Structures are given as structure tokens and as C-alpha cells.
Amino acid sequence: MSFINTQNSNGVLTITIDRLAQKNALSLEMYKDLTSALMMAEKDDTIKVAVIKGDTTCFTAGNDLNDFLKGGSLTEAHPTVIFLRALVSFSKPLIASVAGPAIGIGTTLLMHCDLVYSADNAVFQLPFSKLGLCPEAASSAILPKLTGRVKAFELLVLGNKFNADDALQFGLVNDVVSPEELNEKVESVALQIAQLPTLSVRASKGLIIDSQKESINEVISHELKYFEQLLGSDECKAIIAGFFKR
Ligand SMILES: C/C=C/C(=O)SCCNC(=O)CCNC(=O)[C@H](O)C(C)(C)COP(=O)(O)OP(=O)(O)OC[C@H]1O[C@@H](n2cnc3c(N)ncnc32)[C@H](O)[C@@H]1OP(=O)(O)O
Numbered sequence: 001m002s003f004i005n006t007q008n009s010n011g012v013l014t015i016t017i018d019r020l021a022q023k024n025a026l027s028l029e030m031y032k033d034l035t036s037a038l039m040m041a042e043k044d045d046t047i048k049v050a051v052i053k054g055d056t057t058c059f060t061a062g063n064d065l066n067d068f069l070k071g072g073s074l075t076e077a078h079p080t081v082i083f084l085r086a087l088v089s090f091s092k093p094l095i096a097s098v099a100g101p102a103i104g105i106g107t108t109l110l111m112h113c114d115l116v117y118s119a120d121n122a123v124f125q126l127p128f129s130k131l132g133l134c135p136e137a138a139s140s141a142i143l144p145k146l147t148g149r150v151k152a153f154e155l156l157v158l159g160n161k162f163n164a165d166d167a168l169q170f171g172l173v174n175d176v177v178s179p180e181e182l183n184e185k186v187e188s189v190a191l192q193i194a195q196l197p198t199l200s201v202r203a204s205k206g207l208i209i210d211s212q213k214e215s216i217n218e219v220i221s222h223e224l225k226y227f228e229q230l231l232g233s234d235e236c237k238a239i240i241a242g243f244f245k246r
Pocket of ligand 1: 021022023025026060061062063064065066080101103104105106127128131136244
């Protein structure tokens, strides 16, 4: 059973994370499906813009902690790494629609989206140190640029939860609406983009991000070396195993 659904309509590919019983935690299979969805959007000329969403109660609880426990080397062949590379290289506008928990990669993937809309029930968290891990998805470089160094340290290392208004203030999201308004808001912006001249939108995204892609990918590689080491540590394994013994 796939927990990633796609719907293609009016030039908009909507990618829905749908594993609510596990708070939309992202398994390796789900990363593969997310990558496939991005690649499909990249290749299909009828798709002008992609939206990534959960539902109005939950975006994603981040990486599936069971998969962390299983281990595995974070090489370029790893599904999470392939997804991160696809996210960085995605050349069409990507809009995130966030509600409820957006934990770990649920927050860091937003740093690779072009527009982010949040419901006022969203809860963001970068609990890397609490898990015995370190930042990923180039958040160690992107977040300090958004928030300044000391706030980035607070968010990435203390790892406390923050709300949608905080995320708006940090420049992580464009706008905050009620959960009931979120889908309509995102759909209307996506349709607006889909109707703009395609080449102009593509060129504009390229101008905003292309010059940074190489360094973002380098930061991702650098972070992954530490992340892999930490993931293999007894400390991290004990913390993650503890999550399931609550
Ligand atoms: C490269 C990527 C790095 C990262 O993403 S690092 C971040 C990893 N993620 C986390 O550390 C978040 C872990 N989850 C939570 O903190 C909490 O959950 C939430 C705040 C998201 C929601 O809390 P609540 O509403 O109380 O739900 P619940 O009872 O904790 O979870 C419901 C079911 O979902 C499973 N679950 C939640 N998150 C994960 C996860 N990340 N990986 C695997 N399973 C998860 C639980 O175990 C449980 O399941 P059952 O009903 O069978 O007991």
C-alpha cells in the first residue's frame, strides 16, 4: 500500500502524504514515492506546479524512527538522500501546505519549497539533538540565513517546538490561515501559478535558486557524514528505541 497519493489537475500535481496512523512518518518506501512524484512532475509538461501536503491535522512526523533503527548507509543510493537531491534540483514551483506536526524533515523540507502556507495548528520542530542526531537537508546552512545564527542554534540544537506565527516571523512560511482555509488558499495560489507564463516562472525560480544548488548539495553531503555517524551511536539508538517504549 502506498502512503503517497498524487493527483494531477489543471496543471497542479498535488502530492499527499497519507499515513495518518503513524502521523505521516516518512518510511523509505514513501521517500521513493515522493521522489517518483517529483520526477513525474518534472517530466510532464502539463504539470506547472507541485503541492506537497498532509492533511489538515498532520503534515508529517518526519523520518520513520523504525527505519532509523534499522540503520543503513546514507550513500547517494539511499532513498532519503535521493529524495533530498530531487527536492533541491526540482525546477518547477513547489508549494508546501502545512498543518499539525511538521517534525524534523517535515520542517527542513520546507526550506526547499518556493511557497509555504501554514495552518494555525501547525507545530514545527527540529529535534535533532534531542534524538542524538544533527541537522539535515542543508538546514544547518539555510536556517541561519533566515533567522540569524543564534536563533538557528536555538531551533536546531535546543530543538523546542514552535508555532505557525513563529515560522512566519522566521521567514519559513508565507502566510498563516485556519486549517479550514488551508486547502482553498493553497489551491488558489497553485492555480494562479499554473496560469502564469510557464517559461517566465521557470526562469524566475532558476534565478532565485540555481546559483545556490551546488553549495546546498555540498552542505547536505557534509551533514550526512555526521548524521550517519550519529545514527550509528549507542546514544541515538537508545533514544529512538525509547520513543517506542513510551
Ligand atoms: C532525515 C530526517 C530526520 C527527521 O525527520 S528527525 C525527526 C523524526 N521524528 C520525530 O522524532 C517525531 C516523533 N513523533 C512525535 O514526536 C510525535 O509522534 C508527534 C509530536 C509527531 C505526534 O504526537 P502524538 O499526537 O501524541 O502522536 P503519537 O502517539 O506520538 O504517534 C501516533 C503513532 O504514530 C507513530 N509515530 C509518530 N511519529 C513517528 C515516527 N517519526 N516514526 C515512526 N512512528 C511514528 C507512533 O509510534 C504512534 O504509533 P502507535 O499508535 O502504534 O503507538
